Amino acid sequence: MEKTQKEKNELWEWTKALLIAFAIAAFIRYFLFTPIVVDGDSMMPTLEDGDRMIVNKINYKIGSPNRFDIVVFHAPEQKDYIKRVIGLPGDHIEYKDDQLYINGEPIPEPYLDQYKAEITEGNLTGNFKLQDIDPSLDVIPEGYVFVMGDNRRFSKDSRHIGIVNQKEIIGNTSIIFWPLNEIKMVK
Template identity: 65%
Template sequence: MAKQKNELWEWTKALLIAVGLAALIRYFLFTPIVVDGLSMMPTLHNGDRMIVNKLSYTVGEPDRFDIVVFHAPEQKDYIKRVIGLPGDTVEYENDVLYVNGKAYEEPYLEEYKEQIDGGLLTEDFTLEEKIGRETVPEGTLFVMGDNRRFSKDSRHIGVVDIDEVIGNTNVIYWPIQDIELIK
């Protein structure tokens, strides 16, 4: 009888440790998220399941073109791409991104640009027209979805406070046929 109680106690301890570790990992390091909507097409699709790395910005800073998850004003989490960092000027002209006056290629948009006959994927704008400032304010990010015509992003909701960023994501783990690392 004592052996059964001891074995039951060992199994209970192992289970409690496993649950505790899983909770710590999910709360502090990594968490799953489901893509909701079409704003990141063609890079991400509605229903894609991804892993959010919460640790990445605890020890580092966001980089231009990172895909980040953040708390949006509508009390839900958004997935968007970082376009402007604090202090940057951002503008689009003839479907070309200019940051601090330098043109940047956006290879992740090529698939959609090829589908548009003569039209612009991203309308012309300056940062001042969208947020009323010439540069991205300190402590914030200017983010956009890859599906530029159908994305609610910094052009509509304004800049994102870095404190609202949960982490970055670049791993799709479901559906199985779509497992990949994204850049």
């Protein structure tokens, strides 16, 4: 009889430990970090189709996106997109001759240097102004960001879906954890 009680207590302790572990894992995944798989080529060469990344959900609960952060957000097509933040609230955006201008000032995009060097014809980023995307906007309004994929010729981004409400941003990402031979931080 004493042995049966001991077995029951041990089973109960294991059950509690497993339940606590599952609760902690669910909390971490829902509130802190979650994995995402890059789907498509819109962030090439920075990210490749099939890369697996960790999304940090904490940063934007206590702060706001920074220029050039790579973010994951809920897109209008009921799908999550991964893009780079180009414009912040109050910014006027313009691309001219493959150069980003924010509020009239040229801004370097070093993460595109390699890709630009490989192009043999034309520009990576076509010319446009923020008003070309939405004639009612002179600057990006408070609470919104302008996002673009690094593969500018083949990216569905703010040029197509419009500016992104910061409430739709799940978090930012900078760590590729799969495939194992490609583990790295990206900027």
